[in-house]
Amino acid sequence: MLMTSAMVALQGIALSVAGTVLLASGFAWRILRCWDINSGSELQLRLERRTYLISTLLGFALGAELLSLLLFVHTAESLSSQFVGAMCATGVLNINGFGFPALLLKITVFFLAAVWLLLNRVDHQGRDYPLIRVKYGLLLLIAPLTVAELATQTGYLLGLEPEVITSCCGSLFSSESHGVAAELSSLPPKPALIGFYAAGMLILGVGLAFLRRIWLGPVFAASSLLLFGVAIAAIIAFLSLYVYENPNHHCPFCLLKAGYNYVGYALYPPLFAATAFGLGAGIIAPFHRIASLQTVIPNEVRRLTRLALAGFWLFYMLSTGLILQSGLILMG
Amino acid sequence: MPALLERQKYLIDYTLAALLRHKTRNLGLLLVYALLVFLFSSVLLLSQSLRREAATLLQDTPEVMVQRLVAGRHDLLPAAWLEPLRRIRGVSAVQGRLWGYYYDPAVKANYTLMVAPDRDLAANDILIGAALARIRQLSIGDILSLPTTTGKPLPLKVAGILDAASELLSADLMLLSETGYRTLFNPPPDTYTDAVLTVRNRREARTVAEKIALALPGSRPILRTEILRTYDAVFNWREGIVFITLGAVLLAFMILAWDKAAGLSAEEKREIGILKAIGWETGDILRMKLWEGALLSLTAFLAGYALAYWQVFYGGTRLFAPVLKGWAMLYPDFRLTPAVDLLHVLALLAVTVLPYIVATLIPIWRAATADPDAVMRG
Numbered sequence: 282m283l284m285t286s287a288m289v290a291l292q293g294i295a296l297s298v299a300g301t302v303l304l305a306s307g308f309a310w311r312i313l314r315c316w317d318i319n320s321g322s323e324l325q326l327r328l329e330r331r332t333y334l335i336s337t338l339l340g341f342a343l344g345a346e347l348l349s350l351l352l353f354v355h356t357a358e359s360l361s362s363q364f365v366g367a368m369c370a371t372g373v374l375n376i377n378g379f380g381f382p383a384l385l386l387k388i389t390v391f392f393l394a395a396v397w398l399l400l401n402r403v404d405h406q407g408r409d410y411p412l413i414r415v416k417y418g419l420l421l422l423i424a425p426l427t428v429a430e431l432a433t434q435t436g437y438l439l440g441l442e443p444e445v446i447t448s449c450c451g452s453l454f455s456s457e458s459h460g461v462a463a464e465l466s467s468l469p470p471k472p473a474l475i476g477f478y479a480a481g482m483l484i485l486g487v488g489l490a491f492l493r494r495i496w497l498g499p500v501f502a503a504s505s506l507l508l509f510g511v512a513i514a515a516i517i518a519f520l521s522l523y524v525y526e527n528p529n530h531h532c533p534f535c536l537l538k539a540g541y542n543y544v545g546y547a548l549y550p551p552l553f554a555a556t557a558f559g560l561g562a563g564i565i566a567p568f569h570r571i572a573s574l575q576t577v578i579p580n581e582v583r584r585l586t587r588l589a590l591a592g593f594w595l596f597y598m599l600s601t602g603l604i605l606q607s608g609l610i611l612m613g
Numbered sequence: 614m615p616a617l618l619e620r621q622k623y624l625i626d627y628t629l630a631a632l633l634r635h636k637t638r639n640l641g642l643l644l645v646y647a648l649l650v651f652l653f654s655s656v657l658l659l660s661q662s663l664r665r666e667a668a669t670l671l672q673d674t675p676e677v678m679v680q681r682l683v684a685g686r687h688d689l690l691p692a693a694w695l696e697p698l699r700r701i702r703g704v705s706a707v708q709g710r711l712w713g714y715y716y717d718p719a720v721k722a723n724y725t726l727m728v729a730p731d732r733d734l735a736a737n738d739i740l741i742g743a744a745l746a747r748i749r750q751l752s753i754g755d756i757l758s759l760p761t762t763t764g765k766p767l768p769l770k771v772a773g774i775l776d777a778a779s780e781l782l783s784a785d786l787m788l789l790s791e792t793g794y795r796t797l798f799n800p801p802p803d804t805y806t807d808a809v810l811t812v813r814n815r816r817e818a819r820t821v822a823e824k825i826a827l828a829l830p831g832s833r834p835i836l837r838t839e840i841l842r843t844y845d846a847v848f849n850w851r852e853g854i855v856f857i858t859l860g861a862v863l864l865a866f867m868i869l870a871w872d873k874a875a876g877l878s879a880e881e882k883r884e885i886g887i888l889k890a891i892g893w894e895t896g897d898i899l900r901m902k903l904w905e906g907a908l909l910s911l912t913a914f915l916a917g918y919a920l921a922y923w924q925v926f927y928g929g930t931r932l933f934a935p936v937l938k939g940w941a942m943l944y945p946d947f948r949l950t951p952a953v954d955l956l957h958v959l960a961l962l963a964v965t966v967l968p969y970i971v972a973t974l975i976p977i978w979r980a981a982t983a984d985p986d987a988v989m990r991g
Contacts, residue, residue, distance in 0.1 A: 283846065284853035286657055287956060289860075290963035297971045330982040333895050337903070337978060341970055348963055355956045363842055405896070 283363060283441045287356040292438065294349040295431040298342045298390075305338045306424040309417035318409050332410070336401045339420070342427070343394040350387045353434075358537060360441070370534035379437035386430040392557055393423050399561030403581055407573035415568075466531040468518040470611045477519075480511040481597050484559075488590045492583055495566050502563025505589060509556040512596065516548070520600055523607035548599055555592025558585045621904075624897070628904045631884070642873055643913055649866050650917025650965050651924075652859055655932050657957045658925040660852040662949040667844040670782060671837055675708075675809040676818040678835045679825055687833075689804035694829060698808060701824050705813045709805030711794050715759065715787070720748050722785065726797070729788040736792040738772040744784035746774045762799045769793065855933065856964070863964065867972040874976035882980075882988040889985035898981035906973055910966045918961070926951040 308331045317325060357370035357380070367373050374380030397419050404412040487504045491497040516533045524541055536545030562585035569578040632639050679698065681690040690709065698707045711728040724745060732740065741751060751757060751771050758766045775783040789797075810825075812818045822834040877885075885898055924932060926949055 283849065285849040286660075286852045286856045286964075287960040289853055289856045290960040294963050294967060297967060301971065301974070330895070330978075333899055333982060334975065334978040337899060337974055341974060345963075345967060348959060348967075352956070352959045352963060355959065359956055362838075362845055 283360065283438075285356065285360070287352055287359070288438050291349060291352055291356065291434065294345050294352070295427075295434050298345050298349070299427040299431045301338045302342050302420075302424050302427045305335045305342075306420050308335055309420045313414060313417050313421075316410075316413055318413075329410075332413070335417075335420070336398070336405075339394060339397055339401070343391070343398055346387065346391045346394055350391055353384060353387060354534065354537065358534065368535075369532055369538065371532055373441075376442070377437060377440040379433045379440060383430065383433040383437050386426060386433060390423060390426050390430055391553070392560060393419065393426065395557035396561050396564055397423065399558075399565060399585065403565050403568070403574065403577060406577040406581075407571065409573050411571045411573050412568060466517055468514070470519045470522070473515060473518040474612075477511060477515040477600075478597075480508050481593070484508045484593055485590065488559075488586055491562075491566075492586055495569050495579060495582060498563045498566025498582070500563070501566070501586065502560050505556050505559025505563065508559075508593060509552065512552050515600070519611060520603065522611060523604045523609050526607055526609040528609065528611065544603065548596065548603075551592040551595040551599070555589045555596065558592060559589035562586045562589060621900075624901050624904055625908070628901050628908060631901075632905060632908065635878075635881070638873075638878075639909065642870070643909060643916075645866060645869060646909065646913035646965075646969065647917040647920070649862060650914050650961070651920045652862065652932075653856070653964055654918045654921035654957075654961055655924055656852055656855045656859070657961060658921055659933055659949075660848045661954055661957055662925065662952055664845060664848045665952060666781065666949065667848075668841060671841055671844075674837055676812040676815060676837050677810040677822055677825070678837075679808045679810065679829075680833045680835065681807075681831055682833050683831070687807075689800060690807055690832075692803040692805060694832070695805075695808060697828055698810060698825065701821055701828065703812055703814060703817045703821050704810050706811040707808055709808050711791060711800075712806050713794075713798060715797075717749075717759070722748065724785050724787050726787045726789060726794065728791045728794045730791065732788060734772065734788065734790040734793075736790050737767075737769050738790065739769045739793070740773045740775055740788040741771060742775050742783040742786040743777045743780050745787065746771075759797060761797050767793070767797055863968055867968050870969050870972040871976060874973040875979070877980055882983070885980060885983060886985040886988035895981050899977065902977040902981060906970060906977070910969055914962070914966060917965075918958075922951070922953075925949060 312328050312331065315324060316328060354370055357373040360373045361367040361369050364373060364376060367376075374384060397416065400412055400416050400419065404410055404416055484504050487497065487501050491501040513533065516536070517531050521531050521533060521536060522528055524536060524544060534545075535541065536548065537543060538545075562582050565578060565585070566582050568574055569582070571578075679690070679694075681688045681694070692709060695707050695709055698704065713726050715724045715726050716722075717724060729740070734740070739757065741757075746752065749757065751774075753771055753773060755771045756768050757771060758768045761767050769789065775786065775788075795802075810821065812821050818836055818838070822836055825832055825834045888898060889895075
């Protein structure tokens with residue numbers, strides 16, 4: 282077993298996030314059962330006050346989750362010297378079966394918490410808390426995920442055996458092996474490149490249409506999620522090749538290394554933020570018929586959509602810049 | 614957006630004024646908070662720079678080291694082994710090394726003795742490390758007499774003192790000639806302590822090691838990367854252990870922060886009551902209190918981190934050094950290269966600021982949701 286300060290910190294974060302979210306979902310359960318906006322009872326008043334606590338707790342959880350996501354990838358990266366065969370985060374995450382599930386859970390919890398906070402923001406602007414049941418229903422969905430995250434992360438960190446010979450990005454992200462990563466790596470560059478820019482045009486089109494027709498919300502949310510997937514696939518399929526200037530190196534984590542000017546830290550944040558905004562905008566939009574939110578939601582949705590489009594635009598600009606300034610010629 | 618920023622600006626403004634109104638109360642918490650950050654960041658900065666130092670030092674060492682094992686213990690390596698090692702494809706140079714330790718009862722310390730063929734030392738000449746020169750009060754030209762294994766004293770002349778810049782490596786080092794070494798320790802002829810190999814292609818080091826293990830079954834090849842890995846693991850482990858022991862301090866701090874946030878003075882309660890009565894919403898009070906925590910955390914974090922930085926890189930690393938560095942009689946006196954690592958700042962934020970926020974969230978919410986009339990009355 283290995284132990285570093287970052288692992289202690291990661292476990293601390295996971296424990297406190299799971300703890301606060303469980304605490305919040307305990308309150309959420311009561312709210313779901315007893316909430317009655319028309320009642321003036323003492324219980325209702327107490328519940329209304331609790332809503333402030335829950336949104337503060339969730340805000341904290343989101344911030345902590347973001348920190349934990351960064352720390353997790355960074356820790357995996359820094360431990361790569363400890364394992365035979367590992368050269369970056371991929372190898373270290375592959376040491377046992379819990380590494381990638383833990384990472385995926387972290388990303389999922391991050392997006393769900395972001396959507397929750399956006400819902401909460403809109404809900405607070407409506408005078409009668411119209412989204413309260415939707416919000417707390419979602420919270421009850423997030424809670425088990427944070428517990429699962431704590432469990433997988435604990436399993437992962439406890440199972441870090443330095444004797445294990447792992448396989449690194451070279452073998453996971455290679456066209457000869459099997460699995461999702463290998464499938465993505467073996468995508469031919471030209472169609473992948475076309476697909477990448479087509480997806481960009483799609484989100485732009487859907488986004489612009491959505492700014493005028495609010496009923497397109499679910500389509501925009503789905504497109505944002507789709508674009509997130511396409512972007513990750515593009516990073517694995519060809520963007521990484523251009524950055525590393527190597528036709529066989531497909532790793533999405535090596536982008537975070539000093540050797541490549543930490544370019545990943547410029548590339549991932551706009552993508553994650555834009556996806557979160559896009560998801561939020563799309564999920565909020567269908568509630569625009571609620572009387573108390575009729576003016577709030579269209580404004581909020583427009584703002585979020587613009588932010589999402591700006592984020593995606595930044596991501597595409599950065600990617601295009603990386604492709605253009607690269608010395609690699611992938612398509613002759 | 615500007616309206617939102619404006620609002621936050623006024624909130625910060627109010628919060629700062631409120632913090633300054635209760636100076637002594639907040640100063641106490643701030644001091645304890647900064648001390649906590651200081652303790653954690655000292656450990657991190659120190660172990661991180663020790664790791665870095667080890668990596669830099671090992672950068673120029675040979676890729677593979679070969680020892681001979683007899684009954685699981687390190688034994689002298691016969692000179693006849695050098696030839697088969699040289700014949701392994703990919704090996705560009707092989708050198709037998711002679712080295713050992715010498716316990717000097719006069720200063721109750723161990724010296725590291727090593728034969729330096731490239732220094733062209735005369736039979737009785739030695740070069741010594743700076744710490745050794747200090748402790749035995751030797752300078753160039755002095756004679757150091759050491760008893761040999763036969764009991765006869767061997768006079769050795771100090772021909773030079775090793776550069777103080779290399780003290781981390783050479784503090785207790787004594788370089789001598791092969792003749793001097795063999796007279797002092799009297800090892801069997803045609804034997805070496807171990808052998809070092811230079812490998813043309815660094816990436817082949819592991820394959821070369823496998824070939825050595827096959828060709829010479831009684832040998833133990835050690836890779837440079839393995840040594841580095843061990844150093845990493847050891848420092849990581851020590852750092853983690855210190856972190857866990859500091860956990861008790863963290864818990865005490867969380868209780869203090871909770872207590873401080875929960876136990877509002879009558880005056881503070883009245884303030885909140887008045888703010889609500891003049892139209893502040895619960896959300897505003899909550900935001901104001903969160904800003905208070907954020908400002909306090911930021912100040913404490915910066916102060917604690919800066920203090921730790923100074924302590925580790927310029928103040929002599931008194932704290933935690935014995936736990937993290939290890940110790941010896943002839944300990945090198947060295948200065949660490951200053952460096953800040955993002956990962957460590959993140960980890961530090963997670964172990965100091967996050968617990969503070971967790972501890973204060975519920976008390977803050979309690980204070981913010983109190984009824985104005987209730988708090989003003991009572």
